[in-house]
Amino acid sequence: VISVQKSKQIVLLRRPDGPIRKEDFGLEEVPLPPIGDGQFLVRNEYLSLDAGFRQWMNAGASDNYLQEMPLGKPVQSIVLGQVIESRNPRYPVDAWIMGRTAWESFSIADGSDLMSVLEVDADLPPYEYLAALGPAGMTAYFGLFRIGQPKEGDTLLVSAAAGGVGSLVGQLGKIAGCTTIGTSSSAEKCQWLRDELGYDHSVNYRLDVPVSQQVRELAPEGVDVFFDNVGGEMLDQALECLALNARIVLCGAVSQYEKTGKHTGITNLWQLVTKRARAEGFMFSDYVDEYPRAIGELSQWIREGKLRSPVEMTSGIENTADAFCRMLAGKTRGKCLVTV
Amino acid sequence: VISVQKSKQIVLLRRPDGPIRKEDFGLEEVPLPPIGDGQFLVRNEYLSLDAGFRQWMNAGASDNYLQEMPLGKPVQSIVLGQVIESRNPRYPVDAWIMGRTAWESFSIADGSDLMSVLEVDADLPPYEYLAALGPAGMTAYFGLFRIGQPKEGDTLLVSAAAGGVGSLVGQLGKIAGCTTIGTSSSAEKCQWLRDELGYDHSVNYRLDVPVSQQVRELAPEGVDVFFDNVGGEMLDQALECLALNARIVLCGAVSQYEKTGKHTGITNLWQLVTKRARAEGFMFSDYVDEYPRAIGELSQWIREGKLRSPVEMTSGIENTADAFCRMLAGKTRGKCLVTV
Numbered sequence: 009v010i011s012v013q014k015s016k017q018i019v020l021l022r023r024p025d026g027p028i029r030k031e032d033f034g035l036e037e038v039p040l041p042p043i044g045d046g047q048f049l050v051r052n053e054y055l056s057l058d059a060g061f062r063q064w065m066n067a068g069a070s071d072n073y074l075q076e077m078p079l080g081k082p083v084q085s086i087v088l089g090q091v092i093e094s095r096n097p098r099y100p101v102d103a104w105i106m107g108r109t110a111w112e113s114f115s116i117a118d119g120s121d122l123m124s125v126l127e128v129d130a131d132l133p134p135y136e137y138l139a140a141l142g143p144a145g146m147t148a149y150f151g152l153f154r155i156g157q158p159k160e161g162d163t164l165l166v167s168a169a170a171g172g173v174g175s176l177v178g179q180l181g182k183i184a185g186c187t188t189i190g191t192s193s194s195a196e197k198c199q200w201l202r203d204e205l206g207y208d209h210s211v212n213y214r215l216d217v218p219v220s221q222q223v224r225e226l227a228p229e230g231v232d233v234f235f236d237n238v239g240g241e242m243l244d245q246a247l248e249c250l251a252l253n254a255r256i257v258l259c260g261a262v263s264q265y266e267k268t269g270k271h272t273g274i275t276n277l278w279q280l281v282t283k284r285a286r287a288e289g290f291m292f293s294d295y296v297d298e299y300p301r302a303i304g305e306l307s308q309w310i311r312e313g314k315l316r317s318p319v320e321m322t323s324g325i326e327n328t329a330d331a332f333c334r335m336l337a338g339k340t341r342g343k344c345l346v347t348v
Numbered sequence: 349v350i351s352v353q354k355s356k357q358i359v360l361l362r363r364p365d366g367p368i369r370k371e372d373f374g375l376e377e378v379p380l381p382p383i384g385d386g387q388f389l390v391r392n393e394y395l396s397l398d399a400g401f402r403q404w405m406n407a408g409a410s411d412n413y414l415q416e417m418p419l420g421k422p423v424q425s426i427v428l429g430q431v432i433e434s435r436n437p438r439y440p441v442d443a444w445i446m447g448r449t450a451w452e453s454f455s456i457a458d459g460s461d462l463m464s465v466l467e468v469d470a471d472l473p474p475y476e477y478l479a480a481l482g483p484a485g486m487t488a489y490f491g492l493f494r495i496g497q498p499k500e501g502d503t504l505l506v507s508a509a510a511g512g513v514g515s516l517v518g519q520l521g522k523i524a525g526c527t528t529i530g531t532s533s534s535a536e537k538c539q540w541l542r543d544e545l546g547y548d549h550s551v552n553y554r555l556d557v558p559v560s561q562q563v564r565e566l567a568p569e570g571v572d573v574f575f576d577n578v579g580g581e582m583l584d585q586a587l588e589c590l591a592l593n594a595r596i597v598l599c600g601a602v603s604q605y606e607k608t609g610k611h612t613g614i615t616n617l618w619q620l621v622t623k624r625a626r627a628e629g630f631m632f633s634d635y636v637d638e639y640p641r642a643i644g645e646l647s648q649w650i651r652e653g654k655l656r657s658p659v660e661m662t663s664g665i666e667n668t669a670d671a672f673c674r675m676l677a678g679k680t681r682g683k684c685l686v687t688v
Contacts, residue, residue: 071622239618258621273613278579281598281629282411288628289621 015040016348017082018111018328023067027266028336032065033083033329043116048094050105050115055325056086056138057332057344059171059237062265082110088126088138089115089348104128106137111328113348129307139343140176140310140317141303146292147259148176149302152184152235154295155257155288160185162232163251165223167242168262169207170197172343175318177235178207183314186233189226191219191242193338200341205316213242220245230254230283239264240272247276256280256287266336318342355380356688357422358451358668363407367606368676372405373423373669383456388439390447390455392429395665396478397672397684399511399577401425402605422450428466428478429455429688444468446477451668453688469647479683480516480650480657481643486632487599488516489642492524492575494635495597495628500525502572503591505563507582508602509547510537512683515658517575518547523654526573529566531559531582533678540681545656553582560585570594570623579604580612587616594625606676658682 014037021034043049061084063069069076077084087110091103099105099119107123109115117123126137139145151173158164164181168174169190178201181188190207192198198210211222219242223231230251236243239261246256264271280287295302309315320340322331328346335344354377361374383389401424403409409416417424427450431443439445439459447463449455457463466477479485491513498504504521508514509530518541521528530547532538538550551562559582563571570591576583579601586596604611620627635642649655660680662671665688675684 243617258617261618261621264618270615271618273615274617275610275613277583277598277614277617277627278601278604278611278629280627281601281631284628284630284634286626286628287617287620288624288626289618290624291621294624 013040014038015112015114016325017113018325019081020065020077020079020083022079024065024266025268028062028065028333030329030333033332035326040114040116043093043095046096047116047118048091048096048099050087050089050107050109050117051092052087052089052109052113052115052348054088054135054138055111055328055346055348056088056143057172057328057335057346058086058143059262059265059336060260061085062262062336066265066268082112084108085111086138086143087111087115088134088142099123099125104134104137106142111325111346113325132307132310135319135321135345135347136307136310136317138345139172139319140306140315143292144172144343145176145306145317146295146299146302147173148180149306150292150295150298151257151259151290152177152180152233155290156233156235156255158184158186158233162186163189163227163229165189165191165227165231165234165246165249166207166237167191167235167246168237168260169201169205169210170341171237171262173259174235174237175205175342176315178205179315181233181235182206183309187227189223189231191238197341204318218245220248223249233257235259236261238262244272244274244276247274247279250279250283250285252283252285254283254285256285258287258289262336320344322346324348353380354378355452355454356665357453358665359421360405360417360419360423362419364405364606365608368402368405368673370669370673373672375666380454380456383433383435386436387456387458388431388434388436390427390429390445390449390457391432392427392449392453392455392688394428394475394478395451395668395686395688396426396428396483397512397668397675397686398426398483399602399605399676400600402602402676406605406608422452424448425451426478426483427451427455428474428482439463439465444474444477446482451665451686453665472647472650475659475661475685475687476647476650476657478685479512479659480646480655483632484512484683485516485646485657486635486639486642487513488520489646490632490635490638491597491599491630492517492520492573495630496573496575496595498524498526498573502526503529503567503569505529505531505567505571505574505586505589506547506577507531507553507575507586508577508600509541509545509550510681511577511602513599514575514577515545515682516655518545519655521573521575522546523649527567529563529571531578537681544658558585560588563589573597575599576601578602580614584612584614584616587614587619590619590623590625592623592625594623596620596625596627598627598629602676660684662686664688 237260240263
């Protein structure tokens with residue numbers, strides 16, 4: 009019998025109107041009920057901060073994945089933890105679990121909520137399974153290799169290149185033999201892209217010179233693969249820089265998640281015709297059968313020193329909302345995690 | 349020695365400002381110079397009217413294919429004719445020629461201008477090589493089969509379904525085993541789509557009910573392949589109706605060609621992510637090596653009665669501009685041609 013009686017939760021207090029603020033969230037402590045038959049109790053060790061979840065905080069949000077997050081309930085999130093009590097033989101005590109529950113210190117689950125048992129590699133820190141070997145890594149890996157299909161010598165453009173996914177995509181592009189260009193929001197982050205992540209070039213999108221002009225100067229032959237995490241104006245400008253037969257990986261649209269109305273209109277889609285190019289969306293979870301191979305390759309590259317997994321770690325579940333807001337404001341680098 | 353001395357030409361007199369009018373064109377008669385070494389003289393029999401060429405009449409138009417058409421010069425076009433005099437052994441007298449010259453009764457060419465010698469099938473009218481066996485047919489065939497990749501049981505949506513390309517795409521979709529929905533601008537054309545072209549359903553986009561709503565009612569499971577000839581608002585609405593893993597064939601954007609500024613902004617591109625879908629542009633001329641196979645299949649379907657090739661023929665080169673304007677105004681059905 010476990011002595012845990014209470015779980016801390018970060019709840020959504022009100023719908024954000026534009027940029028989210030930490031005041032939109034609250035910290036609550038709730039009693040834990042006993043687990044039922046088929047259930048198990050997970051002590052969450054790490055919480056993942058994912059920009060994509062921001063859109064489900066808006067009123068009326070609804071798509072194939074999630075619905076509008078309810079007010080007053082813990083914020084849905086991908087989390088990593090260990091089973092500490094179980095009445096489900098598929099999820100035994102001590103198993104490391106990744107799944108979609110919430111920003112809470114303990115989760116009661118029954119395995120229906122995208123829960124998977126991890127075979128953790130003792131050479132790597134467990135949180136890597138929320139970073140380069142987790143959703144961010146799977147997104148970068150399958151998005152780049154399956155949708156982007158880079159060839160040696162291609163020019164790869166990555167937006168939000170300092171983010172959790174973008175920081176990996178640029179490095180994977182180098183492994184594939186591409187020339188890489190990353191966009192970011194400050195000179196400091198641009199330098200970090202080049203110095204720490206091996207990007208060949210970086211573009212500060214906050215300069216007065218339009219991104220399209222900066223990219224064309226760096227890549228006069230055009231961009232073969234554009235891995236887009238930003239959407240909106242960034243996507244519209246990148247469309248002006250495509251090479252023949254370019255591939256656009258539609259991964260994220262962080263510039264649009266804080267909008268309540270329609271997304272920014274994309275006016276340059278016709279470039280896909282003149283360049284015989286394509287834009288394609290994907291979800292990493294469509295490739296679940298291939299995770300083992302991807303995780304094998306990625307962890308090998310990490311061990312060989314070919315791939316760095318930059319993580320910005322925040323301590324304490326009570327600081328989760330602040331870290332999430334800082335990330336959406338572009339103030340973080342790499343994959344953002346919280347140690348509970 | 350040939351006695352031809354003069355050629356009639358339709359010239360672009362002024363840049364259209366919005367919808368094009370026949371007054372923007374003029375008819376001129378010019379003397380034909382003698383042909384030089386390597387050249388040949390073609391008597392044009394049929395002129396093709398292609399909505400896509402409208403955009404190159406705008407000021408500043410420039411893309412991979414053509415530049416802004418010069419004022420006072422014959423309007424560039426795809427034409428079909430016979431060689432009547434030749435100083436080029438690759439283009440002998442009597443050969444049927446398709447190429448990109450202009451709206452003119454005679455063309456002098458040297459083979460550099462996308463000229464190809466046709467092996468015409470005596471069972472079919474020669475103009476078919478500007479219609480179902482020509483650019484419209486190649487566009488429909490490669491766009492649908494290579495980019496759209498329809499599978500039996502798929503739902504295929506075609507915009508401008510009564511147009512030169514759309515009138516073929518719907519029929520090819522039926523051959524591929526799809527349920528087909530065509531959009532058009534009037535109840536009469538919608539009926540024609542169903543009665544004459546075998547479309548399962550048709551949508552009048554001029555009704556008060558939004559196209560997205562009409563399509564969703566006809567295809568509650570979503571659209572698997574959207575073959576788009578229209579762009580703009582039509583494309584934006586179709587994005588709201590996609591099935592999982594949908595393919596959008598970006599073929600034309602006739603709603604945008606008469607605009608001088610930016611294209612209409614597409615606000616629903618994020619649907620490509622939630623539906624793991626793709627949008628891809630193409631040009632039929634990228635598949636030139638495969639024309640023989642496509643022409644073989646298409647002419648076989650025509651002979652078997654599986655494929656109708658609806659053509660709206662206008663007589664007399666002097667009526668070319670009027671026919672072109674009527675086509676862009678949505679007043680024609682099928683592939684529009686002019687007999688010189």
